[in-house]
Amino acid sequence: MTDPTAYRRPAPGTQPPLDAPAYGSTHKRHPKQPLLRIAHTLTETSAPRFTADRYPVQGDMSQVNGKAALGERIIVAGRVTDEDGRPQRGVMLEVWQANASGRYHHPRDGHDAPLDPNFEGRARVFTDEDGRYSFVSIKPGAYPWRNHWNAWRPIHIHFGLHGAGFAQRMITQMYFPGDPLLELDPVFHATPDRAARERLVSKFDLQVTKPEWALGYRFDIVLRGREATPFEKA
Numbered sequence: 001m002t003d004p005t006a007y008r009r010p011a012p013g014t015q016p017p018l019d020a021p022a023y024g025s026t027h028k029r030h031p032k033q034p035l036l037r038i039a040h041t042l043t044e045t046s047a048p049r050f051t052a053d054r055y056p057v058q059g060d061m062s063q064v065n066g067k068a069a070l071g072e073r074i075i076v077a078g079r080v081t082d083e084d085g086r087p088q089r090g091v092m093l094e095v096w097q098a099n100a101s102g103r104y105h106h107p108r109d110g111h112d113a114p115l116d117p118n119f120e121g122r123a124r125v126f127t128d129e130d131g132r133y134s135f136v137s138i139k140p141g142a143y144p145w146r147n148h149w150n151a152w153r154p155i156h157i158h159f160g161l162h163g164a165g166f167a168q169r170m171i172t173q174m175y176f177p178g179d180p181l182l183e184l185d186p187v188f189h190a191t192p193d194r195a196a197r198e199r200l201v202s203k204f205d206l207q208v209t210k211p212e213w214a215l216g217y218r219f220d221i222v223l224r225g226r227e228a229t230p231f232e233k234a
């Protein structure tokens with residue numbers, strides 16, 4: 001059977017491996033057997049898909065019931081495109097992140113940092129006809145993790161993208177420019193190619209910035225090809 005989504009595989013080093021040497025939790029969770037390739041059919045590549053009428057847009061993480069979360073309000077915006085710059089329409093983006101203190105709204109996060117009753121840290125938006133998306137949030141804080149001694153994650157926002165079918169899910173993380181923790185982070189460095197991993201760092205953008213209200217960051221996502229965004233293997 002011909003794979004309807006056939007495409008050129010990424011260049012070596014431009015995507016993180018399943019088992020990244022310095023990223024401890026990948027050691028146990030990566031597959032130990034060779035992967036089997038299962039050709040997609042139209043069922044996997046065209047439908048069913050997530051749509052805003054069944055999965056309502058929640059594009060503002062900076063408040064809960066009108067009460068503002070603590071921290072620095074930000075706007076994140078960008079485009080989702082394919083390898084030729086063509087917009088990807090109707091992509092559902094789920095995003096999640098820690099609060100301004102570096103703690104997740106999750107019972108398993110035991111970091112000794114305050115929770116914020118007005119911050120839940122999750123949003124859902126869809127790309128428009130031009131592949132554009134945006135959401136409002138609070139700049140997340142760095143948090144410690146136990147990968148190695150004195151390990152801290154650079155500030156980041158997790159992204160999960162759903163495309164034209166339920167079988168399509170791509171996961172990545174967006175970082176912030178100028179973060180000194182980036183050079184120390186095994187997750188960021190799991191992508192060996194510097195130019196490729198730098199695509200995970202958003203750019204401050206005055207056009208996205210809203211006067212008197214919030215700084216704006218731009219994060220474009222390319223699904224494949226030479227300029228592809230590195231994606232985690234979930």
Ligand SMILES: [Fe+2]
Binds near residue numbers: 098153156158
């Ligand atoms: Fe995280």
